[in-house]
Every structure is written in structure tokens, then in C-alpha cells.
Amino acid sequence: MKKVVLFVALLAFGISATAQTMKVQSAYADMKNNRLAAAMKNIDAACEHESTKSDAKTWHYAGLIYAKFVEVSQTDEKLYKKQKNNTPIPELAEKSKQAIFKSIEIERANQTNEYIAANTNTLNYIVIYQFDQALNTFNSGKYAESIPLFEDVVKSSIIARNKEVEMKANFCIAMAYDAIKDKEKAVDMYRKLVKANTKEEPVYINLFLANKQAKEMDKAINVLKAGVRNIPTSYQILGLLAGAYIETGNKEEAAKVTEQLKTMSEGKPEVIVIVGDILRDAGDTEGAIQMYNKSLQLKPEQTESNFGLGVLYFNWAVDLLDKADKLPLEETQEYDKLKEEAKQKFILAIPFFEKVLSIKQKDINTLNALKVIYSRLEMADKYKEVNAVLESLKNK
Numbered sequence: 416m417k418k419v420v421l422f423v424a425l426l427a428f429g430i431s432a433t434a435q436t437m438k439v440q441s442a443y444a445d446m447k448n449n450r451l452a453a454a455m456k457n458i459d460a461a462c463e464h465e466s467t468k469s470d471a472k473t474w475h476y477a478g479l480i481y482a483k484f485v486e487v488s489q490t491d492e493k494l495y496k497k498q499k500n501n502t503p504i505p506e507l508a509e510k511s512k513q514a515i516f517k518s519i520e521i522e523r524a525n526q527t528n529e530y531i532a533a534n535t536n537t538l539n540y541i542v543i544y545q546f547d548q549a550l551n552t553f554n555s556g557k558y559a560e561s562i563p564l565f566e567d568v569v570k571s572s573i574i575a576r577n578k579e580v581e582m583k584a585n586f587c588i589a590m591a592y593d594a595i596k597d598k599e600k601a602v603d604m605y606r607k608l609v610k611a612n613t614k615e616e617p618v619y620i621n622l623f624l625a626n627k628q629a630k631e632m633d634k635a636i637n638v639l640k641a642g643v644r645n646i647p648t649s650y651q652i653l654g655l656l657a658g659a660y661i662e663t664g665n666k667e668e669a670a671k672v673t674e675q676l677k678t679m680s681e682g683k684p685e686v687i688v689i690v691g692d693i694l695r696d697a698g699d700t701e702g703a704i705q706m707y708n709k710s711l712q713l714k715p716e717q718t719e720s721n722f723g724l725g726v727l728y729f730n731w732a733v734d735l736l737d738k739a740d741k742l743p744l745e746e747t748q749e750y751d752k753l754k755e756e757a758k759q760k761f762i763l764a765i766p767f768f769e770k771v772l773s774i775k776q777k778d779i780n781t782l783n784a785l786k787v788i789y790s791r792l793e794m795a796d797k798y799k800e801v802n803a804v805l806e807s808l809k810n811k
Contacts, residue, residue, distance in 0.1 A: 439473050446480045451487065452498040454480045462514070474518035475530040481511035482537050485544055505548060512541045512571060519574070538575040542568060546580055553587055558594040561587065582608065586615045593621065601625075609638060612645050619645075619652055623659075632663055650679055654689035661697050669697060684714040688723055695727050703727055718771045722781065725767035729784055732760035732791075761788045777808060 439461045445454035458477045461467040487495045488504045500507075515534045522528060549564035565584045572581040589604035605622040608615065619642030626635035636659050642652040653676050660669035673693050680686040691706030704727065710720040739753035765788060771781045782805050789798035 439467055439470075439476060442480060443476050446476075446483055449487075449494055451480065451484055451494075452500065455484065455500075469521065471518045471521040471525070471527065471530055474514045474521065475534055477514035478511045478518060478534060478537050481507045481514060482540055485511065485541065489544075505545075508541050508544050508548075512538065512545070515541070516574070535575055538571065539577055539580075542571045542575050542577055542580055545571065546584060549584070550587065553591060558591040562591050565591070582611065582613050582615070585611075586613065586618060589618065589621075598625065609641055612641075614646055616642070616646055616649050616651060618642075619649075620655065623655060627659075632659065635659060636663070648679070650676060650683075650686045650689055653679075654693060657693045658696060661693065666697070669693070673697075682713065684710040684717065685719070687713070688717075688719040691720065691723050695723065695730075700727065700731065716774070718774050718778070721767045721770040725764045725771065725781070725784060728760045728764035728767070729788070732757040732764065735760065758792065761791055764788060777804070779805075779808065782808075 439458070442454045442457035442461065445451070445457065458473070458480050461473050462477055467473045484495075484498070484500065484507045485504055487498075515538045518530055518534050522530060545564070546568045549561050549568055552564055553561040565588045568584040569581055569588075572578075572584060585604060585608055589601050589608065592598075592601035592604060602622065602625045605618050605625070608618045609622060619638055623635045623638045623642075626632070626638060636656065639652055639656040639659060642649060643656060646652060653672055657669050657672040657676065660666070660672065673690060676686060676690050676693070680690055687706050687710040691703045691710065694700075694706060695703035704724065707720040707724045707727070711717070714720075735753050735757035739750050739757070742750050742753075765785070768781050768785050768788070771778060772785070775781065782801050786798065786801045786805065788794075789801060
């Protein structure tokens with residue numbers, strides 16, 4: 416009797432195992448025919464049954480089916496509604512990812528690679544979806560909440576061998592730390608990204624600014640040089656590098672970078688204005704004016720060149736006033752001459768700053784510059800107008 420019972424038990428197990436194997440195949444067939452709800456029901460059962468839960472194919476199909484749900488939710492609203500699914504899509508995306516991880520884990524243990532390529536492709540789709548979800552969280556202002564989401568994306572993208580998403584997610588983590596004022600972690604992330612030769616321009620700019628603020632100009636310049644190597648077309652990084660060389664007194668290197676920018680500037684007002692800024696800061700006033708005017712000819716309605724010219728004449732006026740104040744008391748004639756020249760430079764600055772203000776009504780730097788000028792030139796009504804705007808901005 417015992418042998419008969421044992422035989423019956425084994426037969427029952429065999430029938431059950433076969434049934435579960437069939438469920439795996441049925442699940443795949445249902446997915447191919449867009450019967451996603453039935454596919455998910457069958458694959459869920461197979462993932463739990465003893466006979467199929469240790470099979471890499473089961474989890475491979477599970478990853479595919481859950482990913483298909485995610486894809487249809489994004490691309491075919493009608494088909495998605497037919498499935499009458501109650502599970503949130505982000506949850507299904509996570510289930511797909513975990514199923515793929517399980518399939519990969521089983522194959523590694525068995526030293527096989529039958530599903531590796533297919534699993535990597537599916538995982539890449541899920542990684543991109545989850546990156547977009549994390550980015551939506553970031554863009555909604557939930558910076559701290561986005562960090563662990565991006566960190567999960569980084570881990571998944573490494574397994575999926577998606578270097579681009581990995582770098583972008585790490586970049587977003589750095590930006591999120593910056594947004595929540597955790598500067599130490601932000602800078603650490605920026606450094607890692609620079610070492611990884613990221614193509615994200617703001618990484619080099621933000622790390623440069625952090626090093627400059629820490630008064631580490633050698634490090635700051637090296638960051639920009641790395642940026643130029645990795646993004647040679649970035650005129651923003653080149654502009655900052657030229658400015659950094661000017662600030663440290665390295666006129667020769669500044670001139671080289673300026674010439675490089677000039678070769679990139681043809682027909683590009685946004686690059687021409689940067690050359691103007693560099694020449695202005697290097698003391699080449701006439702060259703700067705020429706560049707600003709050239710930029711304005713190409714794009715009259717812009718703030719950059721107008722602001723640059725305003726700053727140029729403003730600083731020129733301030734330098735003349737400083738020079739006048741340093742004169743001996745007996746040199747009254749020279750003093751009056753310099754004061755008048757300064758006044759004329761302030762007058763020249765006004766239309767450029769006012770043009771900026773007509774485009775960007777709440778630009779703090781422009782408002783403050785005009786406040787000084789109107790005060791110096793005793794333009795009381797204009798001064799009150801600008802001061803009122805500044806006070807209203809302070810109270811917000």
C-alpha cells in the first residue's frame with residue numbers, strides 16, 4: 416500500500432509541476448497576444464510554485480510581463496484600460512526589476528547566460544522609466560525625496576550596463592544635494608562625476624565655483640581644464656577658464672583661451688558676449704565694446720550684451736571716481752575733470768541697464784546698479800522708482 420501511495424503522490428507532483436510549466440508558457444503567450452491581466456495571473460502563480468520558482472525562465476518572463484504593463488500604460492491607454500489593473504504602475508516597474516534581478520541571480524548560480532541579454536534589455540527600459548519617475552519627483556521640488564530614487568536607479572543602471580543613465584542619475588543626486596544645501600555631499604558627487612569624465616556641463620561649473628569659494632584656485636582651474644577636455648565645445652566652461660586665468664594673473668593662458676573662443680563665435684551672439692566679458696575683465700575696454708556691439712547686431716533683444724556694456728561703463732565710472740579720490744587736495748582741476756568723466760560714463764551705462772530692465776523687470780543686479788547711478792546723478796524720481804522695486808522684492 417505504501418508503494419502505491421508514494422506512486423500516486425509522485426504522479427500528482429508531476430502533474431502539478433507540468434501544470435506550472437504550462438502556466439509559464441501560457442503567461443508568455445498571453446503577453447504576446449496582449450492579454451496582460453491573464454499573463455500576470457499565470458506568471459504570479461508560477462513565481463510562487465515550488466516547481467518553477469527556481470527557474471530563471473520564470474523570472475525572466477515575469478520581468479517581461481510586468482515591463483509590458485508599464486510600457487502599455489505609457490503608450491496604449493485603450494489596451495491598458497482593458498486589463499483592469501489595480502496595481503500602481505511604479506509598483507509593477509519595481510516588480511519587473513526585482514524579477515529580472517532574480518532571473519540573473521539564478522543564472523549566475525547555475526553558471527548559465529541564456530536570458531542575460533534579454534533581461535538586460537528589459538532592465539534598461541525599467542531603468543529609464545524609474546529615472547523619469549525620480550526626475551519628476553526632483554522637478555516637483557521634492558529634492559530630498561528624489562535622492563534615494565536616483566540612488567536605486569544608479570544601482571540598477573550598473574547592472575543594466577547603462578553608463579549614460581548611471582551618470583545622469585548621479586548628476587541629479589549632486590544637484591539634489593545642492594538644492595537642499597548639503598554642499599559637502601554635493602561637492603563629493605561632483606568630484607566623482609568629474610573623475611568619471613561626465614559630459615554634464617553644470618558639474619564642472621558647480622565644482623569650479625565650489626573650489627573658487629574655498630579659495631582653491633588651482634583646483635578650480637584644473638576642474639575647468641577637465642571640462643574642456645571632456646566637452647571641448649562648451650563655451651561656458653572656456654569662458655570661465657579664461658576668467659580664472661585673468662583672475663590669477665595668467666594673461667598668456669587667458670589669451671589662448673580667448674582666441675579659442677573667438678574661433679567658435681562666428682554667428683553666435685551668446686559666444687561673442689562671453690568674449691566681450693573676458694576682454695572687459697582683462698582691461699581691453701575697446702575690444703570688449705566691439706564684441707558687445709557685434710553680439711547686439713546679431714541679437715538686439717538680449718540682456719547679456721546690454722548688461723555687459725552697462726557693467727563696463729559703470730566700472731569705468733567707479734575707477735575714475737577712485738582715481739579722483741586719490742588725488743592730492745591741491746589738484747582740483749584734475750579732480751573735477753575725472754568727476755565729470757565719471758558722470759559721463761554713468762550716463763552711458765543707463766540705457767544699457769534700462770534695456771535689461773525692460774526685459775527682466777526684477778533683475779537684482781541691474782536694479783542695484785541703476786540705484787547707485789540714479790543716486791550719483793541725483794535722479795530722484797528714477798531712484799525712488801528703482802528703490803521701491805528693490806524693497807518689494809526684499810519683502811517677498
